[in-house]
Amino acid sequence: MEFDPAETALVVVDVQNGFCHPDGSLHAPHSEAVVEPVAALAERAGAAGLPVVYTRDVHPPGQFEGNHYYDEFERWGDHVVEGSWEAELVAELPTEEAAHVVEKHTYDAFYETELDGWLSARGIDDLLICGTLANVCVLHTAGSAGLRDYRPVVVADALGYIEPDHREYAVDHADWLFGETVGRDQITFPSANTDE
Numbered sequence: 169m170e171f172d173p174a175e176t177a178l179v180v181v182d183v184q185n186g187f188c189h190p191d192g193s194l195h196a197p198h199s200e201a202v203v204e205p206v207a208a209l210a211e212r213a214g215a216a217g218l219p220v221v222y223t224r225d226v227h228p229p230g231q232f233e234g235n236h237y238y239d240e241f242e243r244w245g246d247h248v249v250e251g252s253w254e255a256e257l258v259a260e261l262p263t264e265e266a267a268h269v270v271e272k273h274t275y276d277a278f279y280e281t282e283l284d285g286w287l288s289a290r291g292i293d294d295l296l297i298c299g300t301l302a303n304v305c306v307l308h309t310a311g312s313a314g315l316r317d318y319r320p321v322v323v324a325d326a327l328g329y330i331e332p333d334h335r336e337y338a339v340d341h342a343d344w345l346f347g348e349t350v351g352r353d354q355i356t357f358p359s360a361n362t363d364e
Contacts, residue, residue, distance in 0.1 A: 169321070169348075170356045173217035177292045179313075180206055181277060181299030181306045182225045183261055186247050186254030188300065188328065193254060194247050198335070199300040199328030203260050206298050206326050209352055211262050216357035219267030219290065223277040224248075225305060226255045231273060238274075275308040284316055294319040296355065300328025302338035314346035324349045 183206055186192040188199045210220050228250045232239040240247070248255040257263055270283045278284050287295075295318050297310050306327060310320040322342040329335035343349045 169350050169354055170358060171218070171294060171296065171321075173357060175292060176294040176296060177219045177221050177267070177287060177290075178210060178213040178296045178298070179277070179309065180210060180220065180222045180261070181297065181309055182223055182301075183258055183299050183328075184224060184248055184254065185256050185258055186225075186252075188258050194244060196301070196328060196330045198330065198332075202298075202300060202326060202328040203258055205352060207260050207262060209296075209298060209323065209326055209355075213296070213357075214262065214265055218296075218357070219292070220262075220265070221268045221270060221283070221286075222257055222261070222263060222266050223270045223272055223283075223299070223305075223309070224255060224257060225273075226250050226271045227273060240274075272305075275305045276312045277305070277309040278312040278316060287318070292318070294321065296321050296323055296350075298323040298326035301334070302327035302329040303334040307338045307342060310342050311346055320347035322347060322349045323352060323355070325351050 187194050188203050214220050225248045232241050268286055270281050272281050295313050299306055310322055313320040324339045327335050339349050
C-alpha cells in the first residue's frame with residue numbers, strides 16, 4: 169500500500185514510560201516489545217516526508233473526581249499522571265523531529281484535543297495508526313478518526329497489547345468496521361526506500 173506524504177500522517181499512540189517501560193505502573197511486555205518497530209516506522213515515515221504525530225495520555229491528578237461514570241483511575245489505578253516520568257514518551261522514539269505532540273485525557277486522541285484541527289489544516293486525509301494499547305487507545309482513536317472522515321489504517325504489527333487476543337480483536341474490528349489494516353512491510357511511500 170502506497171501512502172502519499174502530502175496527504176498522510178503517522179499517528180503514534182501512547183508509547184510512553186507508563187505503558188512501555190518495565191518500571192511503568194501499566195507496563196505490558198508486548199507494549200515494550202513494540203517500541204523498536206514503532207520507532208523504526210516513525211524514522212522511515214519521517215524520512216519520506218510524512219508528519220509524525222505522537223499522542224501522550226496525560227491525567228491531571230484530580231481529573232476523575234466527581235465524575236458520574238468515567239474514571240480511568242478506578243479501572244486502571246493512577247497512571248501517566250501529569251508531570252510524571254510515566255507520562256513522558258519513551259526515550260527510544262525519534263521525537264526530535266516530531267511534527268506534533270497531542271496531549272489527550274481519554275482513550276480517544278480526538279476527544280477534546282486539537283488533533284482534528286491540526287490534521288485538517290494540513291490537508292491530511294489518511295492516517296497510519298500504531299502504538300498501544302491495540303484494543304483501547306489505538307482502537308478508540310482509529311474509530312474516532314473514521315467518524316471524522318479520515319481513512320484510518322491500523323499498522324497491525326506495530327501495536328502493543330496485554331493479551332494476544334486483545335490485539336487480534338482490535339485488528340479484526342478495525343478492518344471490519346471502519347478502516348483498514350496493513351503490515352509494516354506492506355507500507356510504501358513514493359520514491360522512498362522501503363527497507364527498514
